[in-house]
Amino acid sequence: xxxxxxxxxxWDTYLMCYYNNDAGDQCGSTVDITIYxxxxxxxxxxxxxxGMMFENQLYTLQCSVxxxxxxxxxxxxxxxxxxxxxxxxxxxxxxxxxxxTFTLNIASSREDDGAQYWCEAKLELGPAGPQRPPVVTSEKxxxxxxxxxxxxxxxxxxxxxxxxxDTLHLNCSSxxxxxxxxxxxxxxxxxxxxxxxxxxxxxxxxxxxxxICTVSNTVGTVTKEFNIDVQASPLIRxxxxxxxxxxxxxxxxxLCCRFYKQNRKGSYNLKDVLRFPKxxxxxxQNCENV
Numbered sequence: 437x438x439x440x441x442x443x444x445x446x447w448d449t450y451l452m453c454y455y456n457n458d459a460g461d462q463c464g465s466t467v468d469i470t471i472y473x474x475x476x477x478x479x480x481x482x483x484x485x486x487g488m489m490f491e492n493q494l495y496t497l498q499c500s501v502x503x504x505x506x507x508x509x510x511x512x513x514x515x516x517x518x519x520x521x522x523x524x525x526x527x528x529x530x531x532x533x534x535x536x537t538f539t540l541n542i543a544s545s546r547e548d549d550g551a552q553y554w555c556e557a558k559l560e561l562g563p564a565g566p567q568r569p570p571v572v573t574s575e576k577x578x579x580x581x582x583x584x585x586x587x588x589x590x591x592x593x594x595x596x597x598x599x600x601x602d603t604l605h606l607n608c609s610s611x612x613x614x615x616x617x618x619x620x621x622x623x624x625x626x627x628x629x630x631x632x633x634x635x636x637x638x639x640x641x642x643x644x645x646x647x648i649c650t651v652s653n654t655v656g657t658v659t660k661e662f663n664i665d666v667q668a669s670p671l672i673r674x675x676x677x678x679x680x681x682x683x684x685x686x687x688x689x690x691l692c693c694r695f696y697k698q699n700r701k702g703s704y705n706l707k708d709v710l711r712f713p714k715x716x717x718x719x720x721q722n723c724e725n726v
Contacts, residue, residue, distance in 0.1 A: 453465045470531075471505065471506075472559060472562075473503060474559050475501045475502060475503065475557045476502045476504075477501075477503075477572065478502075478574040479500045480499055480500075480553065480576075481497075482495055482496065482497065482498065483495075483497075483498050484496070488580045489581045489582070490581065490583070491581055491582070491655075492543060493543070494543055495543075495544055496542075497521075497542060497553060498538070499512050499540075499555035499557070500535065500536075500537045501535065501572075503533045505533040507526045507528045507534050507536050508525070508527075508529060509560045510525065510536065510560075511524070511558050512538045512557050513558070514538075516542075516552070516553055521540060524538045524540065544581050548579050549583070550578060551578070552576040552577065553577050553578075553579060554574050554576040555573070580613075581613065582653075582655050583612060583655055584656025585616040585651040586611055588607075588610055588611065589609070591660045591661060592662070594663075595663045595665050596662060596663065596665065597665045597667060598639050598664065599639075599666075600639060600640060602638075604635065604643065604664065605633060606634040606635075606649070607632070607633050608634070609633065610632070612651070612656075617653065618631060618650070619650040620650075621650070622647060623643070623645025623646055639664075639666055640666065643666060644665060644666045646661060646662070647663075648660075649661075
């Protein structure tokens with residue numbers, strides 16, 4: 437025997453079935469009835485918060501489900517993008533349609549920036565119901581997470597050695613929300629610079645010293661230091677060495693030539709040339725004795 441009804445208006449009810457057995461006695465059985473009401477709507481929000489979020493702060497997600505029964509058969513899932521954050525169920529035993537609110541606490545991170553938060557409600561329709569019950573989802577709310585600057589490359593404690601005349605690149609790039617600003621402190625009295633990468637096309641000895649890059653936004657500040665040592669160009673050293681060697685050889689040749697001429701021709705004094713030689717008188721012998 438089958439009994440069909442188009443609509444039930446009583447939510448907390450049961451069914452009595454009466455029949456006569458073979459002996460003619462009347463018997464009865466009670467049949468429990470569960471009446472299901474899928475959620476009419478689902479909404480998502482942050483509890484006591486609107487606008488931007490901050491890194492490492494606690495926030496409460498809220499999923500509100502309207503007009504659902506029985507609520508104990510309801511499962512609510514919170515999402516960040518496509519990642520499930522948690523599954524919640526109600527402890528209520530109410531069989532009539534109710535409005536139920538579910539909350540979940542999270543700690544924000546910079547990876548959450550730009551992610552979309554939302555929730556879904558799924559009512560299990562019992563073992564005789566469809567294997568894939570209908571799912572009602574909420575709207576998606578994008579998150580804006582503010583966090584302090586973080587350097588893309590860690591500071592280098594070692595001295596950076598560069599050759600005179602080469603190009604110098606100092607990278608102070610970082611990430612942060614809102615976008616960070618850059619301030620450089622230079623060892624020279626040159627004009628200030630405000631970019632993330634400092635470039636000097638031709639380095640001179642006047643560019644030696646410490647460079648300090650300060651990165652900041654409304655959340656925090658970080659600094660990065662560069663110590664620069666400028667060395668002379670090897671080409672200049674070679675040219676200077678060759679020049680000194682050539683000059684030394686030239687001076688040596690001049691000295692050798694002068695020394696050679698002096699030894700070959702001798703040195704003469706005009707007074708010595710014009711001076712007559714002295715003669716010594718000898719006694720005359722007696723011619724008679726010869």
